Amino acid sequence: MAAVESxxxxxxxxxxxxxxxxxxxxxxxxxxxxxxSIRLFSVIKYESVIHEFDPYFNYRVTQFLSKNGIYEFWxxxxxxxxxxxxxxxxxxxxxxxxxxxxxxxWVLNAINIPLSVETVCVFTAPVFxxxxxxxxxxLTKEVKGSGAGLAAAALLAMVPSYISRSxxxxxxxxxxxxxxxxxxxxxxxxxxxxxxxxYATLNAIAYFYMVCSWGGYTFIINLIPMHVxxxxxxxRYSPRLYIAYAPLVVLGTLLAALVPVVGFNAVLTSEHFASxxxxxxxxxxxxxxxxxxxxxxxxxxxxxxxxxxxxxVVCLIVVAVLVALxxxxxxxxxxxxxxxxxxxxxxxxxxxxxxxxxxxxxxxWPSYFMDINVLAFLVPAGIIACFxxxxxxxxxxxxxxxxxxxxSGVMVRLMLVLAPAACIMSGIALSxxxxxxxxxxxxQLSSKSKDDAEDNTSTKNAPKDDASSGKADKGEEVAKERxxxxxxxxxxxxxxxxxxxxxxxxxxxxxxxxxxxxxALLLLIMLGAFYVIHCVWAAAEAYSAPSIVLTSQSxxxxxxxxxxxxxxxxxxxxxxxxxxxxxxxxxGYQTTAMANRTVIVDNNTWNNTHIATVGTAxxxxxxxxxxxxxxxxxxxxxxxxxxxxGYPSDDINKFLWxxxxxxxxxxxxxxxxxxxxxxYRIDSEATPTMLNCLMYKLCYYRFVETDGKGYDRVRRTExxxxxxxxTHFEEVFTSHxxxxxxxxxxxxxxxxxxRVKKLKQKTTSGVSSKSVKKNPWM
Amino acid sequence: xxxSTSKDAQDLFRSLHSAYSATPTNLKIIDLYVVFAVFTAxxxxxxxxxxxxxxxxxxxxxxLSCVGTAVLAVCLRIQVNKENKEFKHKTVVTNLRGxxxxxxxxx
Numbered sequence: 091m092a093a094v095e096s097x098x099x100x101x102x103x104x105x106x107x108x109x110x111x112x113x114x115x116x117x118x119x120x121x122x123x124x125x126x127s128i129r130l131f132s133v134i135k136y137e138s139v140i141h142e143f144d145p146y147f148n149y150r151v152t153q154f155l156s157k158n159g160i161y162e163f164w165x166x167x168x169x170x171x172x173x174x175x176x177x178x179x180x181x182x183x184x185x186x187x188x189x190x191x192x193x194x195x196w197v198l199n200a201i202n203i204p205l206s207v208e209t210v211c212v213f214t215a216p217v218f219x220x221x222x223x224x225x226x227x228x229l230t231k232e233v234k235g236s237g238a239g240l241a242a243a244a245l246l247a248m249v250p251s252y253i254s255r256s257x258x259x260x261x262x263x264x265x266x267x268x269x270x271x272x273x274x275x276x277x278x279x280x281x282x283x284x285x286x287x288x289y290a291t292l293n294a295i296a297y298f299y300m301v302c303s304w305g306g307y308t309f310i311i312n313l314i315p316m317h318v319x320x321x322x323x324x325x326r327y328s329p330r331l332y333i334a335y336a337p338l339v340v341l342g343t344l345l346a347a348l349v350p351v352v353g354f355n356a357v358l359t360s361e362h363f364a365s366x367x368x369x370x371x372x373x374x375x376x377x378x379x380x381x382x383x384x385x386x387x388x389x390x391x392x393x394x395x396x397x398x399x400x401x402x403v404v405c406l407i408v409v410a411v412l413v414a415l416x417x418x419x420x421x422x423x424x425x426x427x428x429x430x431x432x433x434x435x436x437x438x439x440x441x442x443x444x445x446x447x448x449x450x451x452x453x454x455w456p457s458y459f460m461d462i463n464v465l466a467f468l469v470p471a472g473i474i475a476c477f478x479x480x481x482x483x484x485x486x487x488x489x490x491x492x493x494x495x496x497x498s499g500v501m502v503r504l505m506l507v508l509a510p511a512a513c514i515m516s517g518i519a520l521s522x523x524x525x526x527x528x529x530x531x532x533x534q535l536s537s538k539s540k541d542d543a544e545d546n547t548s549t550k551n552a553p554k555d556d557a558s559s560g561k562a563d564k565g566e567e568v569a570k571e572r573x574x575x576x577x578x579x580x581x582x583x584x585x586x587x588x589x590x591x592x593x594x595x596x597x598x599x600x601x602x603x604x605x606x607x608x609x610a611l612l613l614l615i616m617l618g619a620f621y622v623i624h625c626v627w628a629a630a631e632a633y634s635a636p637s638i639v640l641t642s643q644s645x646x647x648x649x650x651x652x653x654x655x656x657x658x659x660x661x662x663x664x665x666x667x668x669x670x671x672x673x674x675x676x677x678g679y680q681t682t683a684m685a686n687r688t689v690i691v692d693n694n695t696w697n698n699t700h701i702a703t704v705g706t707a708x709x710x711x712x713x714x715x716x717x718x719x720x721x722x723x724x725x726x727x728x729x730x731x732x733x734x735x736g737y738p739s740d741d742i743n744k745f746l747w748x749x750x751x752x753x754x755x756x757x758x759x760x761x762x763x764x765x766x767x768x769x770y771r772i773d774s775e776a777t778p779t780m781l782n783c784l785m786y787k788l789c790y791y792r793f794v795e796t797d798g799k800g801y802d803r804v805r806r807t808e809x810x811x812x813x814x815x816x817t818h819f820e821e822v823f824t825s826h827x828x829x830x831x832x833x834x835x836x837x838x839x840x841x842x843x844x845r846v847k848k849l850k851q852k853t854t855s856g857v858s859s860k861s862v863k864k865n866p867w868m
Numbered sequence: 869x870x871x872s873t874s875k876d877a878q879d880l881f882r883s884l885h886s887a888y889s890a891t892p893t894n895l896k897i898i899d900l901y902v903v904f905a906v907f908t909a910x911x912x913x914x915x916x917x918x919x920x921x922x923x924x925x926x927x928x929x930x931x932l933s934c935v936g937t938a939v940l941a942v943c944l945r946i947q948v949n950k951e952n953k954e955f956k957h958k959t960v961v962t963n964l965r966g967x968x969x970x971x972x973x974x975x
Binding site for chain 2 (some may be wrong): 344381
């Protein structure tokens with residue numbers, strides 16, 4: 091946007107300017123408050139508690155940070171997870187979120203506001219979502235003006251897909267990372283628009299913050315080079331582009347290499363190659379433009395032929411070397427997660443763990459409507475609005491939304507990256523639409539009054555050239571109901587008297603009839619109202635569940651199922667500090683954070699073989715499972731079972747994944763053994779392997795005592811094997827609604843019956859069992 | 869054919885040389901600095917090729933900081949260049965502040 095001209099104070103335009111600024115500031119404050127408060131439903135409905143699984147890990151890390159300081163945190167080796175391997179926390183965690191919350195906690199405590207770490211962690215996400223909506227305002231203001239900015243900020247404050255990952259209590263990386271993402275993009279666009287090195291520096295620092303916060307920073311470092319390439323290809327190269335891009339790449343790579351998680355990956359992995367390639371390309375283009383500037387055209391042609399002939403040979407050599415380097419690594423240098431983004435079928439073929447996470451599945455069509463609602467209609471209008479006129483900034487936003495739509499189609503978790511783009515586009519569309527309608531209304535009204543007076547009067551309020559003007563008073567009435575603001579600053583340019591008549595003629599052609607404009611305005615406002623209603627509903631009903639506490643409404647009131655915390659508390663009070671607990675990896679973080687016990691596998695899922703070991707143990711018969719767990723020094727086994735109350739995310743429903751992952755490493759576990767005719771069943775038709783495996787036994791031990799028939803409410807059948815005894819495990823705890831069941835490994839017997847006979851058998855019939863795949867655990 | 873191309877090449881270099889000598893002195897100083905920085909980076913790359921890349925951190929930081937100051941100097945040149953129409957309103961003070969800030973960070 092052009093710089094603000096200095097006006098003499100006291101003129102009507104300057105007054106309107108000042109009024110507009112104050113009003114925008116007030117609206118922004120209200121938007122921030124809205125963003126904060128709409129995320130508080132879970133605190134109101136349940137309590138101020140940390141949700142889900144991953145946030146518990148972040149909470150534990152923040153606790154450690156606040157207790158021990160940053161140097162301990164940087165060098166922390168955690169021996170309470172992934173027993174017996176341990177985990178280097180300092181080098182494998184994205185520190186941005188924990189450092190942010192830790193800093194906030196420290197600052198607040200330093201000024202004597204004694205908030206606990208948990209409170210700070212719970213409320214970090216809403217606070218940063220307020221910041222994110224302000225960053226959206228700034229970004230959209232750079233693209234289209236403050237009217238669009240306010241609209242986009244209001245939309246982002248409420249968009250359900252962002253709410254889903256940033257409610258109060260969802261203390262996860264995205265809470266901070268989305269703010270960093272939008273802010274980095276804003277600074278990039280600002281640098282592109284102004285060409286100032288100051289903003290380029292800030293851009294690099296904001297990018298550093300983004301790298302600290304989230305693995306999704308690779309989106310930035312690939313989107314910006316793509317945009318630079320687009321600008322070059324469409325002939326929009328300018329020195330500002332160079333200033334915006336080149337320092338970012340160099341400083342950004344330097345800073346990214348500082349973060350321990352990224353380290354040398356910043357220069358070695360394929361995710362970053364695009365930035366280096368475009369870095370080289372932009373230097374070549376800059377050189378070409380420079381030489382073109384100082385040479386005559388004839389000489390330039392000679393230079394081109396010379397360079398092309400030599401340069402082509404050099405290029406081919408370099409490209410061949412690069413290709414050889416890249417092809418030598420099995421995945422071409424990409425990490426597993428990035429590769430599964432580019433090729434959605436990759437994960438299901440090669441890495442079942444990535445495929446099994448529900449957040450990594452492609453989204454369904456209804457989820458688009460649920461998550462961005464009305465914006466899905468406004469985005470195409472916004473894209474069109476960005477093309478008239480097309481500037482560097484608007485081409486960037488168009489590229490952003492196209493890329494994010496593609497990636498959100500691959501993985502439902504990335505709908506979160508689509509949300510800011512959709513809000514920006516919709517804000518632009520809404521603001522332009524409002525401009526057209528209010529301009530039409532104003533023009534129609536003023537032209538009616540003019541017809542009464544005289545044809546040739548040129549009022550101070552003569553409409554401008556195109557339909558993009560907005561009047562203060564008309565805009566105010568609308569703005570009181572909608573939060574968008576008109577481009578007040580456009581009023582500053584005085585209408586030129588001589589050409590007013592031609593302008594009026596031109597304007598007449600673009601103006602819509604009065605009734606149509608009013609009706610359209612009302613419809614747009616209703617659209618906004620529907621959006622607001624949907625967002626509030628989604629925030630209150632769909633996305634506020636902490637998933638560690640469950641509730642259900644029944645005829646006799648509200649039931650609260652607090653089984654998880656009950657069992658973790660039992661674990662922490664009734665077992666030794668050094669006891670190891672084995673469970674499926676979903677519950678690892680919660681167990682270490684709340685029960686404070688060492689676990690075998692947790693949500694980080696960095697070691698597939700270790701997880702496969704646990705999966706194999708869960709799928710084996712009792713004795714084999716006992717052997718496996720005993721070799722890992724496990725004392726307690728924890729399973730989650732939902733059959734009594736109908737909780738569908740229990741371990742029996744996840745069991746096939748355990749089989750698949752275990753079978754991926756240990757071939758004696760075959761998925762077909764657990765399926766009857768390709769169907770997964772646990773009733774009387776289930777296969778004997780299924781009925782004898784540890785997971786079945788641990789879940790359904792004594793289950794028949796609950797209702798006499800053993801009716802599983804989730805699978806909706808009676809179970810197959812009802813009466814059985816456990817030989818190698820003993821039950822030590824079952825929670826109130828049977829959701830969590832904890833078993834202890836029985837110590838080995840002093841004397842094992844039948845051992846002598848077995849040895850004799852083995853020596854006589856040793857040859858026959860060679861053809862069967864050997865179970866490495868026996 | 870070859871003779872004409874070589875004559876063209878000579879003409880090209882001569883015109884390049886004459887055009888470049890016409891640039892003002894302060895810009896030439898900046899250009900010299902850029903060449904120096906890139907040269908230092910190349911020396912470091914050659915050293916790494918000879919001696920091996922351990923420790924990689926120091927190699928990375930050395931090369932990237934050299935390239936970084938080169939890039940920033942180019943940006944300064946772009947902004948200070950009077951022929952560049954887009955930056956007429958920028959004063960030297962703003963640029964110096966910016967570039968000093970960046971040098972501090974880049975190091």
